[in-house]
Amino acid sequence: MGGHEEEAGGEEYLFKIVLIGDSAVGKSNLLSRFARNEFDTNSKATIGVEFQTQCVEIDGKEIKAQIWDTAGQERFRAVTSAYYRGAVGALIVYDISRRSSFDSVKRWLDELTTQCDTTVTRMLVGNKCDLENIRDVSVEEGKSLAEEQGLFFMETSALDSTNVQAAFEIVIGEIYNTVS
Ligand code: GDP
Ligand code: MG
Secondary structure, three states: OOEEEEEOOEEEEEEEEEEEOOOOOOHHHHHHHHHHOOOOOOOOOOOOOOEEEEEEEEOOEEEEEEEEOOOOHHHHOOOOHHHHOOOOEEEEEEEOOOHHHHHOHHHHHHHHHHHOOOOOEEEEEEEOOOOHHHOOOOHHHHHHHHHHHOOEEEEOOOOOOOOHHHHHHHHHHHHHHHHO
């Protein structure tokens, strides 16, 4: 479960959150937008960083969100169990302009269920909502899949920053509610 440690000076929270979803849906860019306010137009191979830590304050408490990004291994359907170990939150990402990535969501949810505790806070994220002109999955379809599966839902754009902060903060806030 989440690292919730009582210390002499107060409390510390460390939440591990994983990003999953098909290759090229924008997972790495969602993380770089959230953690560094950066966006890469080139889909570079992810450099060997496993996670980035971002601090968020809730109820006057400092929360460290340790957000894990795949190193591209999702292409080979070989995301390891170490990736999921200890996760208390997950963002399942698809690309609203590519239906096949939406069709894969169920497979990712199955993997999450196999690898993690059922109490993991889960959010379905339809990324690239700036690509309205080539949209391939409607907002309603995203919403109804999320409702059916009991997930939070949000459409985001790592490119223009729409809802990126909000998506991570909702997940972090909900994890905080369940552990505090
Ligand atoms: P990952 O494989 O899931 O980590 O995806 P990346 O973050 O590497 O992104 C794949 C490609 O999609 C890159 O060319 C990005 O520039 C592009 N991309 C990522 N997020 C967005 C977005 O919100 N809007 C648009 N238009 N392109 C995006
Ligand atoms: Mg990536």
